[in-house]
Amino acid sequence: MGLSEQQIERYSRHIILEEVGGQGQEKLLESKVLIVGAGGLGAPAALYLGAAGIGTIGLIDADKVDLTNLQRQVIHHTADVGVEKVKSAENKINAINPDVTVKTYHQWAKADNIREIVREYDFVIDGTDNFAAKFLVNDACWFEKKAYSHAGILRFDGQLITVVPGQSTCYRCIFGSPPPVGSVPSCSQAGVLGVLAGVIGSLQATEAIKYLLGIGDLLTNTLLTYNALKMQFRRVNIKRNPDCKLCGSEPEITELIDEEQPVCDLEKD
């Protein structure tokens, strides 16, 4: 396709990088990344991937912007309260970079719709807020053989891992199935330092770009944990689990299912 003069200028700080170059930038412009959840994690991921010139960004979210979102979901502004999150996010990405095509899905990701959406993309970012959705994204990416970045944040902690289906540890290898109802506090109950979303969501965007360009070492088989109070990152190596219900030697999960969502995580406060 070749880069226009404007694009060469816009992406000059990428192009000058040996690991990216003009070819890498063209590759990014031809790439498609799906972001599930246009919230705390999805916000910085969408902003940076948009700025980076990812050709197509998909956004799935059925929610509307709420005043309590603005403390961390930096893609949404005060004037967006009440607006569909996917629409608000689309407007900001378009304003940053007209090179990007934004596809919006104003719906919740469910077992009956997510696979056909995931199929269209090269990489997936899990920016969801609940365990049922996190398992759903993991499983959909497994069945569609798409690499993705899982992440979670709570209080002053965050963590992420990159999953390349069939090659590396998946979310179910580590956690099996959602925790029992009421055993884990949701973020609205436990709180979260807003900037955590920026730190972890930006790392997810970094993994997406590395995967698309085929550069560096992905965060596969490694959970990266971050504690903001100690200002400490730790890498925890985690092997694939042979007993994994999804990707183990005798899988129990052979088709996509909606896990039951613990009630506490659905409550608005």
Add this chain to the structure above:
Amino acid sequence: MKIVVNGEEFESKDGLTISELLVEQEVKMPDMVSVELNGEILKRSVFETASLNEGDKVEFLYFMGGGQWD
């Protein structure tokens, strides 16, 4: 004996089980923790019986939601 929990070294009694360690480490909600011992994820069903040895490396891995919350 010395064991390493989430990267920090601890002195503990010999033969400590995973369940006992969860209590000792004051993990208030064990349901929200996956346990990795020397690089392998443990089945929840062996927490009561799996005992630790000198130098074992244990990781408590926590369920973390978040990202979007409405």
